[in-house]
Amino acid sequence: MLAPFTITNKVLYSAEGRDPEDYGMFRNKGILAIVAACVASVVTCYILIFQYDLPLQPFSHSSHQKFMSLLYTKPWIRCPPYFIGILTGYLLAKIGNRRILILIGWACAGIIGSASLYGIQNYNAGHHWSKFVRATYYNFHRIGWSLAVSWVIIANHLGWGGPINNFMSHPIWQPFGRLSYCAYIVHWMYLYFVIPVTLVAYFCAFFWSCYFEVPTLKLEKMLIEAIMKKLGAMRAKTSRQDKKENNWEISSNQPNLVEKL
Template sequence: MGGCRKYWWTNLIYVNNYVIDDETCMGWSWYLANDMQFYIISPLILLPFNVFAGAACGVVFIAASTAAIWVVDVNHEYSAQAALPFAPPPKDANFTKNLYVPSYTRIGPYVLGLFAGYLLYKTSCKLRIPKAINILGWFLSFSLICTVIYSPYTDGQSHMLSIKESAAYFSFHRTGWGLAMSWIIVSCCTGHGGWINELLSWSGFIPLSRLTYCAYLIHPLIMTTFYMCRRELTYFTQFELIYLFLGHMTMTYGLSFIVSLVFEAPMMGLEKAVFRKGGK
């Protein structure tokens, strides 16, 4: 808790407090700082004098991020399979601070999201995609998703990644995932998503989507409280994991609903009232 008392102010100005001290209060809020930093620099991509300049700026951000991740990983020898007992040891134990949390390692998907949003805005979600291109896009997007998920998998020591292979994985896996998600969003928003769009557009997701921010803040507290209150070791089975997942999810969204009603909804109403009054 010493870090929390010392660096509490970093949350107020969206500085990445986890990089400063990994014992800060609500340590998982580090991504809020990343998101705000990306938001601040987004005009460099969205508001240049022409589309090509903005695209070039975005490509530069992605290329710089990719290069930085590669250099950091090769120098520190972090393995993409570090969770495995027979993974090669890194040079230090600062993976989270050096490669997981910093904003420069996560800007790629954000830039791709800006590109996708700009495309949908300029076309008013009426982009015509030929059927063959649409099928190819879905195939490639699912291939990227599977590659990102299953590349580090191994059932033994037969598929251990080298340091350079791990560096390549860390350098491209988030951007690749963001590219796949961008295609899914563009295809669904332009009417080319088929049954996947119908599933993702289900009205039942709307209430849950409005609670995601509160759920993001509350979820780690629920899990921490649960595990800290246990008096015996957990024997993890498939049933145990499914039960814990459903329990944590139910508790998280239940409390998120209360927190949203007490704090978030009144503040949003106040914000609308202030800006509406200012507009008049």
């Protein structure tokens, strides 16, 4: 929803031959809207956990239904990682190969990612967490994990990944990379309702990808290519009209020059 304000406008402005920096108004509004959406999501999560005393995990808890219906399945609670992904794409297009503090970036990504992943161990062991601590962890563990993954993407894209980039770029991961999003969509249903086997999730993800994701991506690619082709034709037409007007002005000024001579 907010991608057109950040990434898409930059692409279209470039296709029209305009400086991408000219779209600053759209960029600033898009970034502001993304930040506002993330803040609204965080505030909503705090309110729900405080009001309904919700847990961090739905398993073996009396508030399972409330947790699932109020938090886990709601897009306005789960949207910050999506918006962080949009900003990551914008940042990749913006910074280019500009060198930053690589060591600090990897250290922060490791610490934040580990805290997001393992910070709940104390809670799972049975220790009581206050509502504020629960709300804080639930809000920021997704954001923290998204930031850590975003750094890995940026670092590998710019050649700062080293052995990590070599490992993650290995061709063996390509089939799983194509199925990862579909596996994310279907795995919960099969793990919870059918059988706790990861292989089943990827098996079902293959068919989900063939029936839905691949056709959708093809249609999206065709649509974008048609739009870019139309923009190119409009630009060429405008260029021809400008050239024709310039030639007409030159030819109309020639008799005046002859009379003056």
